[in-house]
Amino acid sequence: xxxxxxxxxxxxxxxxxxxxxxxxxxxxxxxxxxxxxxxxxxxxxxxxxxxxxxxxxxxxxxxxxxxxxxxxxxxxxxxxxxxxxxxxxxxxxxxxxxxxxxxxxxxxxxxxxxxxxxxxxxxxxxxxxxxxxxxxxxxxxxxxxxxxxxxxxxxxxxxxxxxxxxxxxxxxxxxxxxxxxxxxxxxxxxxxxxxxxxxxxxxxxxxxxxxxxxxxxxxxxxxxxxxxxxxxxxxxxxxxxxxxxxxxxxxxxxxxxxxxxxxxxxxxxxxxxxxxxxxxxxxxxxxxxxxxxxxxxxxxxxxxxxxxxxxxxxxxxxxxxxxxxxxxxxxxxxxxxxxxxxxxxxxxxxxxx
Ligand code: ATP
Ligand code: MG
Numbered sequence: 001x002x003x004x005x006x007x008x009x010x011x012x013x014x015x016x017x018x019x020x021x022x023x024x025x026x027x028x029x030x031x032x033x034x035x036x037x038x039x040x041x042x043x044x045x046x047x048x049x050x051x052x053x054x055x056x057x058x059x060x061x062x063x064x065x066x067x068x069x070x071x072x073x074x075x076x077x078x079x080x081x082x083x084x085x086x087x088x089x090x091x092x093x094x095x096x097x098x099x100x101x102x103x104x105x106x107x108x109x110x111x112x113x114x115x116x117x118x119x120x121x122x123x124x125x126x127x128x129x130x131x132x133x134x135x136x137x138x139x140x141x142x143x144x145x146x147x148x149x150x151x152x153x154x155x156x157x158x159x160x161x162x163x164x165x166x167x168x169x170x171x172x173x174x175x176x177x178x179x180x181x182x183x184x185x186x187x188x189x190x191x192x193x194x195x196x197x198x199x200x201x202x203x204x205x206x207x208x209x210x211x212x213x214x215x216x217x218x219x220x221x222x223x224x225x226x227x228x229x230x231x232x233x234x235x236x237x238x239x240x241x242x243x244x245x246x247x248x249x250x251x252x253x254x255x256x257x258x259x260x261x262x263x264x265x266x267x268x269x270x271x272x273x274x275x276x277x278x279x280x281x282x283x284x285x286x287x288x289x290x291x292x293x294x295x296x297x298x299x300x301x302x303x304x305x306x307x308x309x310x311x312x313x314x315x316x317x318x319x320x321x322x323x324x325x326x327x328x329x330x331x332x333x334x335x336x337x338x339x340x341x342x343x344x345x346x347x348x349x350x351x352x353x
Pocket of ligand 1: 018022079080258259260277278279280281282283284289290291292294331
């Protein structure tokens with residue numbers, strides 16, 4: 001298959017556990033839209049994670065990395081599983097290497113409480129109803145990447161942020177807010193941390209280029225509370241690596257299931273990577289019980305980033321309608337299988353072409 005344009009080369013990394021099952025459903029949705037609208041998407045599949053350890057001895061083989069570098073976008077299923085607990089290099093290490101190699105510094109996780117799923121939220125449904133939040137997390141700086149010292153009786157982790165690192169992630173958040181409800185909440189701990197003081201100062205500076213976007217600031221402890229008491233007050237949450245890790249997991253349960261959420265990781269060089277936020281779920285792998293919604297939502301984010309906004313919206317709408325008509329996988333309290341759920345999304349897509 002020849003690409004109509006040269007911006008639709010997609011590297012598919014199905015990975016491990018339920019990864020291949022959910023990725024397959026997302027790819028079928030993408031193929032359907034590509035065929036119907038001549039998007040020219042072409043797919044190239046590569047080994048990654050545990051599957052790559054089995055086939056090549058390492059989680060990120062050179063061939064996979066080279067293919068990713070040359071792609072326009074990367075769609076990932078999930079990596080990891082107990083099978084590789086004792087391997088020299090773990091499957092997850094492949095993902096960290098891939099993020100580093102591609103300079104993916106911005107992690108975007110949208111989460112919303114879908115209409116009809118309020119009763120699945122751990123929050124009271126009147127508090128959860130209508131929540132619709134995008135967490136923009138800095139992914140390659142801060143504590144996780146600072147110098148680490150470990151001795152017998154003491155240890156330290158260095159938290160470091162540069163102006164450039166803060167500026168570029170802030171721009172991502174403000175741009176994203178413009179596509180949403182034009183509000184950014186920057187989360188830091190500026191009353192205690194030096195990196196947070198710099199963070200707040202620079203975020204305020206960057207905000208002057210976005211006069212149409214409202215900016216406010218919350219300390220991370222207050223933000224953690226507000227997420228469960230007043231989730232509807234948020235539009236875009238902009239935060240650093242560690243705080244983002246914690247808050248995005250907190251946020252991911254508000255919608256009722258981890259199986260429904262997609263994510264993107266973007267950088268300033270090379271392609272972006274799209275993946276559901278859930279893991280490989282070894283407990284249900286191979287049973288056709290996984291919810292492919294998160295992978296499908298990730299595919300919609302990919303379409304958006306490739307410039308196919310109308311098709312991205314169609315895919316999002318089809319996913320929402322599938323849920324709306326009561327089609328539920330096991331994680332949503334239903335008995336529909338992974339492939340049946342995906343088929344229903346595509347039926348709705350077809351009726352919408
Ligand atoms: P990781 O370390 O990769 O995040 P994990 O074990 O912490 O993995 P998951 O693999 O996401 O987390 O699984 C957590 C729980 O959620 C499991 O019980 C799993 O079955 C369930 N789960 C995860 N993803 C899905 C999905 N897409 N559909 C249904 N259930 C899911
Ligand atoms: Mg996990």
